[in-house]
Amino acid sequence: MRARVVSAAPDASAPAIDVRAIEKAFGDFIAVKGISFQVARGEVFGLLGPNGAGKSTLIRMMTTLVVPTSGTAIIGGCDVVEDPNGVRRAIGVIPQAMTSDLELTPTENLSIFAKLYGVPRARRKHLIAELLEAVELTAWADKPVKNLSGGMRRRVEIARGLVHEPRIFFLDEPTTGLDPVSRGAVWEMLRKIKAERDLTVLLTTHYMDEADKLCDRIAIVDHGELKALDSPANLKAAVPSQNTLDASFSGAPADWLRRLQALPGVAHVSGDGTVYRIASSSGPATTMALMAEAAKAGVSVQSLAVQSTSLDDVFVHYTGRQLRDALQAPTAADNPFMMRR
Amino acid sequence: MERMLAIMERELLRFSKSPALITMSLIVPLLQLVVLGYAFGGTVRHLRVAIVDQDRAVPAVKFRELLGAVQANTSTFDTIEYHDVTVAIDALRQGKLNGVITIPPDFSRRTLDKRAPQIALITDNTDNVVAATLTASLSNLLVAYDAPRVVQRRIPGATSLDVVEVYPYVPYIQYLLPGSIVMSIFMMVMIGGGIIFIDDKARGLHEGYLVTPVTALELILGFNLSGAIKAVIAGLVLMTFGTLIAGVPHPFEVLRLLRMLLVIVVTSMALISMMFLIMVRMNNPLMPRALFGALNTLLYFPSGAVYPQQAFPGWLRAIAIVDPFTYAVHALKSLILKNTGLAAITNDLLFLSIFSLVTLGAATLLFRRTL
Numbered sequence: 167m168r169a170r171v172v173s174a175a176p177d178a179s180a181p182a183i184d185v186r187a188i189e190k191a192f193g194d195f196i197a198v199k200g201i202s203f204q205v206a207r208g209e210v211f212g213l214l215g216p217n218g219a220g221k222s223t224l225i226r227m228m229t230t231l232v233v234p235t236s237g238t239a240i241i242g243g244c245d246v247v248e249d250p251n252g253v254r255r256a257i258g259v260i261p262q263a264m265t266s267d268l269e270l271t272p273t274e275n276l277s278i279f280a281k282l283y284g285v286p287r288a289r290r291k292h293l294i295a296e297l298l299e300a301v302e303l304t305a306w307a308d309k310p311v312k313n314l315s316g317g318m319r320r321r322v323e324i325a326r327g328l329v330h331e332p333r334i335f336f337l338d339e340p341t342t343g344l345d346p347v348s349r350g351a352v353w354e355m356l357r358k359i360k361a362e363r364d365l366t367v368l369l370t371t372h373y374m375d376e377a378d379k380l381c382d383r384i385a386i387v388d389h390g391e392l393k394a395l396d397s398p399a400n401l402k403a404a405v406p407s408q409n410t411l412d413a414s415f416s417g418a419p420a421d422w423l424r425r426l427q428a429l430p431g432v433a434h435v436s437g438d439g440t441v442y443r444i445a446s447s448s449g450p451a452t453t454m455a456l457m458a459e460a461a462k463a464g465v466s467v468q469s470l471a472v473q474s475t476s477l478d479d480v481f482v483h484y485t486g487r488q489l490r491d492a493l494q495a496p497t498a499a500d501n502p503f504m505m506r507r
Numbered sequence: 508m509e510r511m512l513a514i515m516e517r518e519l520l521r522f523s524k525s526p527a528l529i530t531m532s533l534i535v536p537l538l539q540l541v542v543l544g545y546a547f548g549g550t551v552r553h554l555r556v557a558i559v560d561q562d563r564a565v566p567a568v569k570f571r572e573l574l575g576a577v578q579a580n581t582s583t584f585d586t587i588e589y590h591d592v593t594v595a596i597d598a599l600r601q602g603k604l605n606g607v608i609t610i611p612p613d614f615s616r617r618t619l620d621k622r623a624p625q626i627a628l629i630t631d632n633t634d635n636v637v638a639a640t641l642t643a644s645l646s647n648l649l650v651a652y653d654a655p656r657v658v659q660r661r662i663p664g665a666t667s668l669d670v671v672e673v674y675p676y677v678p679y680i681q682y683l684l685p686g687s688i689v690m691s692i693f694m695m696v697m698i699g700g701g702i703i704f705i706d707d708k709a710r711g712l713h714e715g716y717l718v719t720p721v722t723a724l725e726l727i728l729g730f731n732l733s734g735a736i737k738a739v740i741a742g743l744v745l746m747t748f749g750t751l752i753a754g755v756p757h758p759f760e761v762l763r764l765l766r767m768l769l770v771i772v773v774t775s776m777a778l779i780s781m782m783f784l785i786m787v788r789m790n791n792p793l794m795p796r797a798l799f800g801a802l803n804t805l806l807y808f809p810s811g812a813v814y815p816q817q818a819f820p821g822w823l824r825a826i827a828i829v830d831p832f833t834y835a836v837h838a839l840k841s842l843i844l845k846n847t848g849l850a851a852i853t854n855d856l857l858f859l860s861i862f863s864l865v866t867l868g869a870a871t872l873l874f875r876r877t878l
Contacts, residue, residue: 257718
C-alpha cells in the first residue's frame, strides 16, 4: 500500500479543485489534452460537452478512477496522483451509471457505503436517516431500490455520495435518462443540499438548461480541450448574436433566404424554404423588419418565436457544432468500459 | 477490515435476496446427479437373446436349463427360440435381438468325448455395455455348467483368485455424488462469482467501490470470501440432499460431515480463486457466459467424477493432474464411499490449498485498483 501523504489543513482561500495541465492518453488517442482550471470553494461548476468530448475521462481523473498520463489535480488539498486515498476521503462521487443495488433498500445501500468510508458506527444511523430525509426518501427507506422510480434512485445515490460528509461533490451526468419532472426534482434537491452543507459541486452534463440553471461557472470541453470557461451569463454575452428567431413561412419566394439575410441586425440565416432560423444581434429590430418584409412580399408568417441566446448557441459558437448532433456521434472513445443501461 | 466486511455484507445481502440465483445453481447438479445416477447406474435386464439349438441332446438340454434359471432369477436376458442361425443373425442386425447363442450340432458328442465343446455367442457389439453384460453372464453360466468337472480337475496347490470386496456395494448414483457436490460449488462460483462480478463491473457498480478509500486487498478478499461462502452453502445443500437421494449409508455421521465440510470449504476457496483469476481483467459480460460450458466440460469430466481416470489417454490424464476437480472429487469419494479419515485426503487438501494460493496470488498481481 502506498504511504499516505499527510497534507496540511486546507487553506480556506485555496481552491477546492485545482486541475493542473492534466492529460490522458489511451494509446494514440489523447482523450484529455492538458486541461487546467480551478474551482473555488462553494462553487457549482459545470463541465459541458458531448459524449466523447473527454469530460468523463476528466472527471474520472479527478475522482482517482483513472490515473493521469501527465499533469495532476489537487482536490480538497490532496493530490490525485500522490495521495488518491486523501482525495477519496474528501470527495463524494455519483458515477454516470445508476449503481445502487436494486435488491437492497436505500438504508442498506447507504449503510454499506458508510462502512466503506469508515464512518463511525455511532454516527451512521443518525447520518443515514438525516440524508434520506434530505432527499425526501424517508418513507422509502426500507423498500427495495428496485421498487423506486429513476429519479428516486438518483436521489438514493446523491444521499449515498454524501454519506461520509464530503466537502466536494462530483456528479457525472446526474440527470441523464430522467424525465423532466424527475430532473427538476433532482436539481431542487441539489440546490438545497448544496446550500445546507457548504459543498463545492462539480457536475458534468450535456443538458444546456441544467448547466444554465445550476452552475456558477461552466467549462465547455470538446475534443479533450477546454474551449471556454466563464459564468453562463458571460458566456452568452460573448456570443455575437444575441437572439435567435425561429420562423416558418408559406408562399416564400425563391430569394427569401437572401432577403432575410439583408434584414437589420441579422448575423446568419439557415433554412429549408419553409422553416428558418435567424441569428440576430437585435431581436426586436429584426422582428419588426421581418414582419414588414413579409407583408411587402405577400409571404404569410405561419409562426415566429424569438429567443434570447441560449447555452446551445454558446456551444455552437465555441465548438462549431450542435450539441444535439454531437450526442448522436459514437461514444466508444469516451468510455470503452461502461455498458450503458 | 471493516471495509472488507462491508463488501462481503453487500455481496451476501444481495445473494440472500436472489432466491432464483440460489435455486438455479443447485438445480443443475441435483438434476445431473439424479438423471445420470439412474440412467447409468441400473443393472441391465431383459436383453433379447436368440437361442439356436442345433444339437438337442442331453448336454445341450442341461445348458438350456441353466439359461432358464438365469431368465427366472436375475432376468439378465429373455431367450427366444430360433431354428435357423441366418434368420437369427438377420434379426440381430435389424436390432430385434441383443445377442444370438448357438449350440452347434456336435456339442453333445464333444462334451461326452471331452473334446473342447463350444457354445457360440454372437453379440451386437455397437453397444459395449450390453455386449459385455451378455458375455459376462454367459461366462459365469459356463463356469457353473463345468463346475463338477472343475472340482474333479482341481489340483491341490493350484492358485485360484478369491475376490474380497472391502466396501459394501456402491451404486452408480453414489459414485456420482462427489462430482455433483463439486459441480454445485462450481456452478455457484460461476454464477455468483464470475457472472455477477463481470455484470457489476459492466454496470459501473465497481466504480462505486473504487471512489471510496477501500484498498485493493480489501476488495479482493471481500469478493473472494463472499464468493467462497456462497459456494460453501451450495456445496452443503447438495451434500445434504445428495446423500439422502443417493442413499449413502449413515448419512449423518458427525465426523464424516465435518471432514466433508473441510473439503467443501477448501474446494470453494480453490474454485473461487481460479474464477477470480479468469475474471480479473475481463470486461465483456458475454465472456463468462461463453466460458461456462467449456470450463464445465474441461473441469468435470477429466476429474474422474463419472469414469475412472485410469481409462483416459495421456493428454486427458495431463488435464486431470492440474484440474482442481480431480482432488476435490477424490477427497469426497474417499469420505462418502469409504468413510476414510483425514490421512487419506491430505494430498487432496494440500493441492487445493496451494492451488488457491497460487491463483489468488496471480489474480492479486493482475488486479487493478483503477479503471
